[in-house]
Structure formats: structure tokens, C-alpha cells
Amino acid sequence: MAAAGVLPLRTRARAKVNLDLRVLGRRPDGYHELESLVAFAGVGDELSLTPHVPSSLAIAGPRAAGLAADDGNLVLRAARAFREAFPGASMGAFRLVKRLPVASGIGGGSADAAAALRLLARLNGVPLSDRRLRAAAARVGADVPVCLESRARLMAGIGERLGPVLRLPGLFAVLANPGVPVGTVGVFGALGLAAGETCAPARCAASAPPAGAAELHAALARSGNDLAAPAQRIAPEIGEVLERLAALPGSRLARMSGSGATCFALFDDCAASAAAAKALARERPGWWIRATLLR
Numbered sequence: 001m002a003a004a005g006v007l008p009l010r011t012r013a014r015a016k017v018n019l020d021l022r023v024l025g026r027r028p029d030g031y032h033e034l035e036s037l038v039a040f041a042g043v044g045d046e047l048s049l050t051p052h053v054p055s056s057l058a059i060a061g062p063r064a065a066g067l068a069a070d071d072g073n074l075v076l077r078a079a080r081a082f083r084e085a086f087p088g089a090s091m092g093a094f095r096l097v098k099r100l101p102v103a104s105g106i107g108g109g110s111a112d113a114a115a116a117l118r119l120l121a122r123l124n125g126v127p128l129s130d131r132r133l134r135a136a137a138a139r140v141g142a143d144v145p146v147c148l149e150s151r152a153r154l155m156a157g158i159g160e161r162l163g164p165v166l167r168l169p170g171l172f173a174v175l176a177n178p179g180v181p182v183g184t185v186g187v188f189g190a191l192g193l194a195a196g197e198t199c200a201p202a203r204c205a206a207s208a209p210p211a212g213a214a215e216l217h218a219a220l221a222r223s224g225n226d227l228a229a230p231a232q233r234i235a236p237e238i239g240e241v242l243e244r245l246a247a248l249p250g251s252r253l254a255r256m257s258g259s260g261a262t263c264f265a266l267f268d269d270c271a272a273s274a275a276a277a278k279a280l281a282r283e284r285p286g287w288w289i290r291a292t293l294l295r
């Protein structure tokens with residue numbers, strides 16, 4: 001129950017989109033070294049924190065079904081990581097409004113974890129640049145550090161090495177998910193790399209992405225997502241999502257995000273992405289489809 005007179009703190013947990021993703025190799029500990037240009041969408045979950053009451057989590061929202069509010073939830077895992085990093089910190093009661101599909105390659109759980117860390121940091125006067133906070137984020141999950149600030153940047157290592165924040169041109173996108181959850185572990189496993197194996201050289205000094213949307217579309221067309229092929233072997237529905245997105249009027253590029261199954265298409269303007277999302281929703285009423293700005 002909310003403490004009388006105490007207003008909850010609130011934040012958005014925006015969907016992460018991997019505009020491209022290269023797998024460089026597999027570390028001896030089994031994790032994969034990546035390079036990815038990451039952007040964030042206007043759609044996301046919502047998280048609030050009622051301070052100064054015992055730690056707890058309640059979940060509501062259109063995608064809440066099947067997501068347990070137990071100790072394994074990434075919100076409560078993040079809260080534990082925060083308390084370990086800042087012993088004696090004030091905690092509170094979280095309420096998550098779940099809108100993003102679960103296990104879908106847009107990091108909803110990672111964004112929720114990062115949102116929990118942001119709220120606890122705000123409550124306890126900890127700046128987002130605090131290295132103990134960043135270390136706590138990396139302990140919760142590979143994608144959590146980039147979600148902490150939720151700003152476009154290059155991500156490397158297993159996700160813990162972040163480039164400077166990038167001012168990307170706004171990318172008008174349609175996100176589409178066919179309703180098939182895809183596990184990250186299985187997709188990395190299906191790549192079939194042995195521990196310690198290298199498969200691609202790191203891009204030397206990563207150059208800043210172009211400032212114009214058309215130039216960025218063209219640059220992205222020269223890259224890809226190395227997890228798309230293994231993900232499609234696990235969930236062949238992804239092939240159909242990519243085909244449908246590529247065939248939409250005005251679609252400039254169609255690609256899978258993260259380990260799937262969510263895919264995105266890019267458009268020149270807001271009217272084109274909105275019309276495309278509407279048309280796709282008519283064709284595939286069972287899919288999760290959103291027009292959104294990536295930046």
C-alpha cells in the first residue's frame with residue numbers, strides 16, 4: 001500500500017532496438033562479443049516506485065499475463081543489485097505497467113531493470129554516472145547498461161562497453177512481433193560458436209553514424225543482424241515478418257532487432273510509417289504492431 005502523502009516516482013522503460021548487430025566471437029565464459037548500434041523507441045513499459053515502504057512488485061498492463069512478480073523478475077533483481085551496491089539505501093514498492101511483448105528482442109525486461117535502477121538512483125541521490133550503479137546494471141543483464149540512459153549509442157563487449165551518446169536523425173519505424181516468444185540463450189546457442197572462437201574482426205575506430213536519415217538508412221543497409229539467421233531457424237515466423245515489413249509501401253529497410261522475434265522497418269516520414277502500421281495491422285490482426293520514432 002502507498003505510504004500516505006508520498007507521491008510515487010515514475011519513469012518510462014523504452015524499447016531498445018538494435019539497428020544492426022555483429023557477433024565478433026564467443027568468450028571463454030560462453031558470452032558473445034558484439035557490436036551494435038542501439039536506438040530507443042517511443043513505446044515502452046511504465047514503472048513507478050512508492051518510496052520508503054518494503055520492496056515489492058505489482059504488474060498490470062496489456063502484456064502482464066504470464067509475467068510473474070516474483071524474485072526472478074528483472075525489476076526485483078535490479079532492486080537487489082542496487083541494495084548490494086548501496087547498502088542501507090531506501091527502497092520501495094514498484095508498479096510495472098507491461099506494454100512490450102516479453103522475450104522479443106527489444107529488451108523490455110532489461111529496460112524495466114534499468115528503469116528500476118534509475119528510480120532507486122533518483123530516490124537515493126545517486127547520479128546515473130556512478131560507477132557502482134553501472135556495475136550493478138551490468139550484473140543484472142548484458143543489455144541493462146545501455147538501457148540505463150536509453151540514448152542511442154554504439155554498444156560493444158557483451159553490452160558493457162558503451163560509446164558516447166549519438167544524436168541520430170529521428171527514424172520513423174514500424175515494429176512488428178508475430179507473438180512468438182524467442183529465448184536469447186537459444187538464439188546465441190544456435191549460432192554454434194565454440195567458447196573462445198572468433199568469427200569477425202572488430203570495426204576499428206567506430207565512426208559516428210551519418211547525420212541525415214537517408215544517409216543513415218543507406219549505411220544501415222550495408223550492415224545486418226548476425227542473430228537473424230539462427231533466430232529464424234528457431235522461429236521461422238520471423239521470415240514472414242521481415243517479408244511483410246519489406247513489402248509495405250515506403251519501407252526502406254526491414255531488419256530483426258536483438259535475438260528476435262520483433263522486427264522493424266524504416267520509413268521516410270511519420271505519415272508513411274503510420275499508414276504502413278495501419279495496413280499491416282489489417283493484414284495481421286494478431287501481431288503486435290507499433291509505429292514509433294527511434295532515436
Ligand SMILES: C[C@@](CO)(OP(=O)(O)O)[C@H](O)COP(=O)(O)OP(=O)(O)OC[C@H]1O[C@@H](n2ccc(N)nc2=O)[C@H](O)[C@@H]1O
Nearest residue numbers: 030031032105106107141142143158184185188258259260
Ligand atoms: C541479444 C541482445 C542484443 O542487444 O538483446 P535481446 O535479444 O535480449 O533483446 C542482448 O545481447 C541480450 O542481452 P540480455 O538479454 O540482457 O542478456 P543476458 O540476460 O545478460 O544473458 C542471457 C543469455 O544470453 C547469452 N548472451 C547474452 C549476451 C551476450 N552478449 N552474449 C551471450 O551469449 C548468454 O547465454 C546469457 O546467459
Ligand SMILES: Nc1ncnc2c1ncn2[C@@H]1O[C@H](COP(=O)(O)OP(=O)(O)O)[C@@H](O)[C@H]1O
Nearest residue numbers: 072073074102103104105106107108109110112
Ligand atoms: N520485467 C520483465 N519484463 C520482461 N521479461 C522479464 C521481466 N522480468 C523477467 N523477465 C524474463 O526475462 C526474459 C527476457 O525478457 P525480455 O527482456 O522481454 O526479452 P528480450 O530482451 O529478448 O526482449 C523473459 O524470458 C522473461 O521471462
